[in-house]
Amino acid sequence: MSLTRRRTAAALLALPLALSATPALAHGGGGRLRPRTLHIAGDSTAAQKYADAAPETGWGMALPFFLGRSLRVANHAVNGRSSKSFIDEGRLTVLLDGVRPDDLVLIQFGHNDEKTEDPARGTDPYTTYQAYLRQYVEGARARRAEPVLITPVERRRFAEDGTAKPTHGAYPAAMRALASEEGVTLLDMQALSLARWQRLGPDGTLPYFNWLEPGESPNYPDGKQDNTHFRPDGAVDVARTTARALLDARTLSPRDLRRLDEPVPGSWITWPPA
Structure with a gap:
């Protein structure tokens, strides 16, 4: 085989490897x-929050801080x-209309x-709840996207002895x-957040939740x-924990993520006009 033909063959063999080296990118039209x-x-x-709700913040607003530039977030969550x-209400239909092959559909309800x-x-947990969740899973898979089930993040509630x-x-x-049963990737945010709140304790969790003194925010003049x-x-x-869980589940790769071990100040959050 001539040198030119050997180089051509090597280039053709390497092509799939080169494409697989960019896992955060998918093929579009053309x-x-x-x-x-x-x-x-x-x-x-x-959910996305707006200026009239600040400083209330949904974890979906912070998730982009931990994703590489080749990943985008479409936040359809609603209060x-x-x-x-x-x-x-037709919201799943709207969401699925925008889903393309290799996208992720993150599903958190509870x-x-x-x-x-x-x-x-x-x-009901074991009947209608599961039946509705299956519709999200099947809708994502029908569009050759990956569904990811996320157990509901925990509330801030402690027993008298300080146990979360x-x-x-x-x-x-x-x-x-x-x-x-369905072979779906699961992020167990309920367990992860419960353990996190336990480590922080009743006082350490206060800055994480929307507890406000009277006059602290014009949106909540009487406090919250x-x-x-x-x-x-x-x-x-919570967004950082979600990103790490996606990495641990091998749903995303290290090159898809950033800042997992770096400070991300809350001041980066912004609230658009209502």
Whole structure:
């Protein structure tokens, strides 16, 4: 074989390796490479917040700080939604319309599924909750995207002895069971956040949640004692944990991520006009 033919053959063999070396990029139209997108389906703990809600912050607002430039976030999470109401309002359809092959669909519900007194939102952990979650999984897979189930991040609740208490009942276990049954990547944020709150303790978690003194924020003139929603530091912490969990699950690679071990100040968070 001539030198020229050997070089040509070597180049052709190396081509797939060169493409696989950019895992955060997917093929677009005309053979072009495009950034992969992480689509978030969830509730107020992940959602985009606006100027009239500051300093309340969803962890989806902080996730881009930990992603490389070849990854994008499409945050569809909305306050007050459950796995059921998100679908009933047509929001899953809108999300899936933007999903392309090799994208990720991050699915975190539970907080509002627990409100079983509300027929528009409440679900049963091992029946309707799992049935609705399957629709997200199947929708992502039908578009050759990867679904990722995320157990609901824990609230700030402590026993008198300072032990962090779980608050989501059977919903996290039901999601774990579904992930195992369907072979879906699971990020167990309920367990990870509960352990994190335990390490920080009742006082150490206060700056992470939307606890405000009267007059501290013009949006909350009478103050606020919110053990569910985050301030910037809490959202950054949860987003960092989510990014690390995606790495541990091998859903993302080290080259897809940044700043996992670097300070990310809460002051980087901004709230657009309502």
